[in-house]
Amino acid sequence: MARQQELLALFSDPRGTSRIDLARRLGRSPSKIGGLVRRLLQLGLVTEERPVETARGRRPILLRPASDLGFLLGVDIGLINLRAVVTDMRGEVLGSKETQSNARADLETASKSLLAATDSLLIESRVPREKLRAIGISHSGGIDPETGKCLYWHSARHWTGVPLRQMFGDRYGVPTRVDDSAHCMAFAEKVFGKGQDSSDFVFINVGQGIGAGLFLGGRLYKGTSGVAGELGHTIIKPDGPRCSCGNHGCLEALASGGSMMDTALAAVKDNVTTVLWETVDRGEPITVQTISRAARAGDRLARRILENAGLYLGLAIANLVNLLNPPLIVLGGGCMETAGDLLLDEIIRAASGAAFEAAYSRTRITTSELGPMAAARGAALMVTQPALESIWNQRLRSAKSTRAQLTA
Numbered sequence: 549m550a551r552q553q554e555l556l557a558l559f560s561d562p563r564g565t566s567r568i569d570l571a572r573r574l575g576r577s578p579s580k581i582g583g584l585v586r587r588l589l590q591l592g593l594v595t596e597e598r599p600v601e602t603a604r605g606r607r608p609i610l611l612r613p614a615s616d617l618g619f620l621l622g623v624d625i626g627l628i629n630l631r632a633v634v635t636d637m638r639g640e641v642l643g644s645k646e647t648q649s650n651a652r653a654d655l656e657t658a659s660k661s662l663l664a665a666t667d668s669l670l671i672e673s674r675v676p677r678e679k680l681r682a683i684g685i686s687h688s689g690g691i692d693p694e695t696g697k698c699l700y701w702h703s704a705r706h707w708t709g710v711p712l713r714q715m716f717g718d719r720y721g722v723p724t725r726v727d728d729s730a731h732c733m734a735f736a737e738k739v740f741g742k743g744q745d746s747s748d749f750v751f752i753n754v755g756q757g758i759g760a761g762l763f764l765g766g767r768l769y770k771g772t773s774g775v776a777g778e779l780g781h782t783i784i785k786p787d788g789p790r791c792s793c794g795n796h797g798c799l800e801a802l803a804s805g806g807s808m809m810d811t812a813l814a815a816v817k818d819n820v821t822t823v824l825w826e827t828v829d830r831g832e833p834i835t836v837q838t839i840s841r842a843a844r845a846g847d848r849l850a851r852r853i854l855e856n857a858g859l860y861l862g863l864a865i866a867n868l869v870n871l872l873n874p875p876l877i878v879l880g881g882g883c884m885e886t887a888g889d890l891l892l893d894e895i896i897r898a899a900s901g902a903a904f905e906a907a908y909s910r911t912r913i914t915t916s917e918l919g920p921m922a923a924a925r926g927a928a929l930m931v932t933q934p935a936l937e938s939i940w941n942q943r944l945r946s947a948k949s950t951r952a953q954l955t956a
């Protein structure tokens with residue numbers, strides 16, 4: 549069973565795996581691998597893909613999950629937004645949806661609207677329920693990956709203990725997994741984004757909150773409770789503002805989208821001169837988008853808010869660099885999408901100034917290009933393996949019963 553899981557884990561890579569790679573990673577002889585692959589081809593779980601000839605010579609045949617095996621649902625539950633995608637087994641997005649998550653509402657209202665959104669996405673994407681193979685859920689709070697329950701969500705405390713896996717599993721009757729949103733985004737970055745060629749890198753999600761996913765030795769490092777990467781709650785300024793977790797001066801309280809919005813609102817209330825007054829006068833909320841628009845127009849307050857956020861992010865990254873010495877740091881999430889160009893210079897300036905030169909000199913800091921659906925896509929990728937496993941078992945059973953009928 550363990551071998552089957554290991555094998556399927558390798559096959560679940562949507563980019564494809566070669567026979568040589570399989571033999572090397574499973575420590576089996578090429579002939580043994582040949583037999584296993586033949587079986588999987590017969591069962592229709594994988595297909596062969598002949599790569600085009602390149603100037604550098606012939607590349608090996610790639611084995612990829614078959615594209616007609618059914619569909620995966622990836623759901624990303626954030627404090628403000630709910631984003632969901634339907635993909636095939638290769639991570640190809642076939643339909644997507646973005647709506648409000650209603651996470652701050654009571655749990656009954658929130659769960660009803662979540663399930664209504666995923667139901668309607670499946671209908672709009674013309675995915676019949678029986679073709680749905682697995683569900684991956686990305687959640688902004690702390691998640692116990694073993695039980696699929698929410699361990700904590702500082703910004704919406706009433707979610708503590710919510711059995712997310714059970715909620716979706718009961719509704720759709722397919723294997724379901726839940727993980728932290730930064731972990732899901734890191735996973736998407738590894739497969740489709742800038743982490744593709746790096747076995748070690750750190751992904752940092754700068755959104756309403758801040759979290760990180762650590763890829764070490766080619767694997768996502770989850771820690772003993774599954775919540776590794778809580779970079780947002782590392783303390784950067786002990787006398788700083790109170791954080792949603794109860795501590796003071798956490799990175800999240802200094803540099804997240806939520807903290808930037810709070811700072812801007814407090815300054816407006818203090819009558820600081822700023823064009824953000826116009827937003828408030830129009831009765832619109834101050835968002836990271838309005839702050840970055842004001843900063844681009846030269847507003848001093850907006851610029852200072854973004855500079856400070858960049859500074860604290862840079863200091864947190866310097867700590868991370870001294871600790872892990874990673875070759876690559878990828879920044880993503882809502883704030884980077886909206887204000888990445890305004891934040892990145894300050895982040896790099898602060899990180900390079902504070903980190904040890906020997907640790908920092910070979911670290912590259914860059915921004916993700918995967919866009920707002922990254923966490924939902926990562927969540928769907930995460931369940932490719934359990935989906936393949938259930939299809940494999942189904943097909944083995946039906947092959948056995950056909951054989952039994954033939955010999956009867």
Ligand SMILES: [Zn+2]
Nearest residue numbers: 781791793798
């Ligand atoms: Zn905190």
